[in-house]
Amino acid sequence: MMASKGTFKPGLFNIGLNIEKKLSSHYLNIHRKKLTHELGIAPIYIKPAIRNLVAFILFHMDLGRKRARLMLEELIVDYPDDLNSLADLIYVYKEMGREKDAGKYKMQLDSYKDNPLCQARSILGQANALTYDWADDHNKTPKAFLKDSWRILSMGDNQTEQVIKATTLIVEAYKVLKTIPETAHEKKINENEKAVERFEKGIEKLNELNCSKEEILTWEHKLAIARGRMDTWRNRNDDCTDNRIKNFLKVLEGHSHVIDSLISVENLEGPLKLYLAKSCIFFAQLYTTRRFLKPCVDHLENVKKKIENLDFLVDKAMELWPDGNTILIRYGRMKMIQKQYLEAIRSYDKSIELLPDKDINWFAYASRRDAYYDYSKNLIAKKCYKGNIDEYLRLAYKDAEICFQSRCTQFCLLKMAEICFERARPNRHPDIKFYCQNKDFVYEALEILHETLKKRDINKDARIYALLGKYYPFISEYRNSIESIKTSLELNKWNKNYPKSFSYLCNSFMCFYDENKDRNLLSEFRYMLKEAKKRQCDIYNALNIMKRDFPEMLSDLIENMIEWDARGCEDIVNEILQSGFSVRDDMRERFKMKLQEGNNQEPDINGPAEIQVLETSESFEYDFFVLHSEKDKEWVNFMLRPQLEEYDDAINFRGCFPSRDFIPGERKLDSMSKAIDKSRKLLIILTPNNCHNKLVKLFSDVCMIKSKAKDKKVIPIVRESCEIPDSLQSNDLIDFTKKNDWDRLRMALTVNMDSTFELETKMSTLRYFDLDEEKK
Template sequence: MADGVTSPTVPTPGFFHLDLYNKNQQDVPLSYGELKRRMKVEKGPMESAMISLLSIFEFHKIRGKGEARKLLEALTAEEDKNNLLEDLTKKDENNLNAIANKQFIYGQLMRARDEMACRDRLQELLAEKSDAATARNARCFAEQGYALVFVREDNKSTFGKKISEAISRFEKALDLVRDTEMVTEEERLVWKYYMGKCYARSKVGGQDQVPLAQRLLIEVTKMNPVWKHGGFYIARAWAQLGDLESKCRENCESYKSPDYLLQELPLTEESHIGLEFGCYKKALEISPNDSGFRWQCGRSYMRMGKYEEAQQMLDKSIEMMPDSTSNWFAYHLRYDLAMQEYNQLVLANQSRKGGPLPSKQLLQKAKEDAVLSCDGALTPTNIYHIGKVCHRLAVHPVTGKVENMDELGDALDNFTMALQLEDGFANPKIHAARGLSLQVAGEHDKAAESYKRAVENDDATYTGNLAGVLRNLLELYRSDRREHYIAELAFWINEGYKRYPNIKQALQGSVFKFGNQMIQVCQYLIDHDKSVLAKICLECFERHNNLRYRSTAATVRRRLPDHHDTSSTQSKSNVHVNLPVAVEKPRHGQEFQYDFFVSHSSKDADWVDYALLPALEGEHRFKGCVADRDFALGRYVSDNIVHSIKNSYKTLLILTPNFVT
């Protein structure tokens, strides 16, 4: 790849330096297959980008470097001797990204002469000053934008950044060719189509970029239909506009459709339901055999609660393209539709307070579609959905009690597999779903741990996962009465107080179901100088339907010091508890001063001090050593650590993400 190129008008060619999503072998088959299918139907300006991206996927396969090299050589050669790209409509021997990718692969294959030849050719092309060179640079930017757009949305943490990078590259490409005729209007509109798709999936400063996306896509619908590739992009632009209409009508209270859509779409029955259906009709008129437009229309019907119409559209899409690999999302939507219908039937039964329960036949159909969807796209989210439907099949629809342990076992298996795949471990929904399945299975210790992972990975607005942590710890304390559970409950209430604007919603359910245990938690909070949190918990008892608990809570509340006020005397960051008193004698006292020493990140100090120590010292009477309590004053930290390790029977190393950051 070219080195040292930093000019905003001169790109750094190639895809290997981009932060692409697919960089390991388990990602490759899905992305490779999806791109191959796209290449069969999409011809024109982005063919070179697709071949370069295909070479990246080939490269990451086992023994795939040679095939990647051959693809790029075929793209940039005057003659494709092996007919590797026989469907290619146009060769591109000066394609900057292809040459840069080829240079990188030659280097990996230790073909130094070929690598240097590519480097020299790149430097020659990048140094050229002409309209043709400007167009070539612009195409390089646009192709890189295309590669970045080719991203699945499972990886939420980096998805927004990559979409923003893609937009930036398309903007550079369009800006470069603003004053040249070396790039046709049709090719520019193709770039605008992909940039519109990026804006449709993007948020800047928390704001949807729908107006920008609509403006760009509307431009694409005005593309010259006579151009041989025009119909493909015009149809897809209409379908994308339909998706945006559907989303905006669902999520925006004061949404106003673009005037262009009101003018262009005839007043058909579909348009009266919603303009999005007029958009889909336009797309289907241009490309009637496209199964994707059918499931897009079906999804819009689902958003409106028109399940019968949605079912018809999804069935038609799958009938047209039954292959789950090519049409996996249609199967996913049909699964989701069955789950929504089942949930509605359950709610209707509860509102009637009796009557026949909904049949689980709907769930069986949902499971079949979820499995087919996963066969087509093995992602953490798709495996998670199999787990969800297995859980619903396992439990009673109203009471939530286990009826089928085999299905519950399948649910837990799928949640575990989802966590192990790609970035599944960072998905709080998967942790929470696994926690619920473990909870109904009676494995409350494991359920609490799953909900803790969900809290750690979730945003600071949803308190449901914190409620799951408290609920399962309270179940453990009710059945076992070990004091360290109370200490751990106090720790997580404190964590919730620091993390969420209002934790009363999370506490309320625990107060109503575990009144006696929560009174003891409040007592513990007061005894450990945590009156702020005790006051919040006790306030939740004011709405309790049991007079005894309300009276007890009022009595405990009167013990709170008058000067403790949640709004003025203590900030959230300053709320603390006293450290546990150290055990006097170690159980291995003949040889060691301590039974254990805890090495941990400072960010994990609260958990160590108020959850781990009470469990090991209070319950098992081990004598521990922790920095906050036991390090000698005036001694270097490193010396304290060495001394503690030497004088402890065991060293506990707390390995969390905080330990290495």
């Protein structure tokens, strides 16, 4: 917010709002229209901030720089001491190469920059800009760069030139990856945290300068709105920390303060009347949405009194501003929370009637879409088919199309996919095979989800993969469903909506096995059952369905567990046997014998179909060899292998996995030595299992020596927190303890590291450069 030496740095270009490469002119024009509409009802105190933001948007639009410059010049005529406008105009002139004009306004900026009131208003203007909700629209994802580099490596004879081009693309992918947070939620939270800090600083300065109460209240209302947005994004991110609760209480206190300051004023007019109405409805909606935090407000008397009179606040808001677009939408959202969907729809209808522009009033269309969809789902859940469910879904789809045309956000795409799927009229009985009345809608839903993956950063949103896994079985694509749900579970650490996802996964496994009788699939299913049991999830519902509808598969599964992992699956097998499931006597005897002798055999897993091996200066049979502990073999076989070998039709690697590719009967060290010779790179999975196992450490040291002798690149993957061996301290690690960084692993595998152009060195340089920039 403030520089380290205490000097204030004005201008919107200086607070991380550089949107030149982030948004298309279509989105920028939508934001400009919304701000222009807001400018018409805004109080005088925030008009300069809004006008400056409009000029900032124009500057990034096609052929908009001249309009931006003229708007800033007009703004400075009206407000000659507006520091943000002066700083932005200087930036524009410098970009145009007009240093003389930039110098003139620099002198004007210097004459006002130490004025405390000017600083306060500029800080508040920056805070207002940070709260603005930009739509994300990444044109090039890491996956696209990877595909381009893979294509370049696959063509032509000039290997050195190909590697240079591919390496450049991978470095670009790494840059994109660093600019995209792990989730969009975290990005929104960070932006709103910065906005709140600036609002607090600016309001504190206004109070010190004894500015008018009206101006201070204007910004206090904006501060409460910013805190409310931060609470919304934290809620979407499942944040339940003390910081979240403290922020929630401050939102309520902020709106309560605005209400107390304005409700007793007679003949209230203009923007302050609107702010009072907004604070009333925002307070009521926020508390209605977050009732689970009720115990936290017991010590706040002013807040408690308003909670006891929520209906009064809602009525007051509707009385003060009955035709207010925001008031009507918030009122509708409250009614949706109370499951009064038809009342909510009427409120949205009135809002759209007052302001039909889909760009400016986009939220009303989106809210009505959600109301139609939720009402349909509610009727389906209650098995109440008196209402015309198909008609409500059709109306939801129509509003979804309007939202899609206006703002193609990720949420719009996901919601449209969900509506399409519901229109397919899927069979909802969990014990029956997947069936729907209209598969065309399922195909459309899948097409939309794949479009979402193209528009957004790959492997970052578990919801997309969860929906893919849910929809694929309805067109009999069970293998795709399995892989999608596995990816979803890995991305969200098996936490969010885990029971539902696991239920879909089990059903897909059963149907796929019923069609293909692929015994290797049983080892994969066994691993997923063990993972679920480890996380205390109810796996026995799936086993009971299998016992009733797929007894042959359950019998084969028990055989697989006894043969390959009797000790690890002891509890599961005992539970099945005790349930009265009929098995052969010899199976029970073999189970007892396996438990007595222990079981150290490897699972038998078929690899994927042959893939194209890229020819470089040296031909390799494998792209990588994986060294891991016996205890980590299932994660390697069922999680790492599909992410690398079955990632995409255009990008897939061929790995050497001990459990699949080593020849039985050979000495392990001999097999490892051959594997390293045949592989381009070496992956070492680091967990406490192999760091504390002397035999594994010995194998690891031998492989490291062999790799150095052959000048192989070693990529350590830290799967669980552990002590990094000395021999790997100097290697650049890929850390899976915080997130599954599959993108970076694929980037490291794509380019031939034996070339003179080292990708890892370039990545390290980027990282050190970023650290230096942060220090500055």
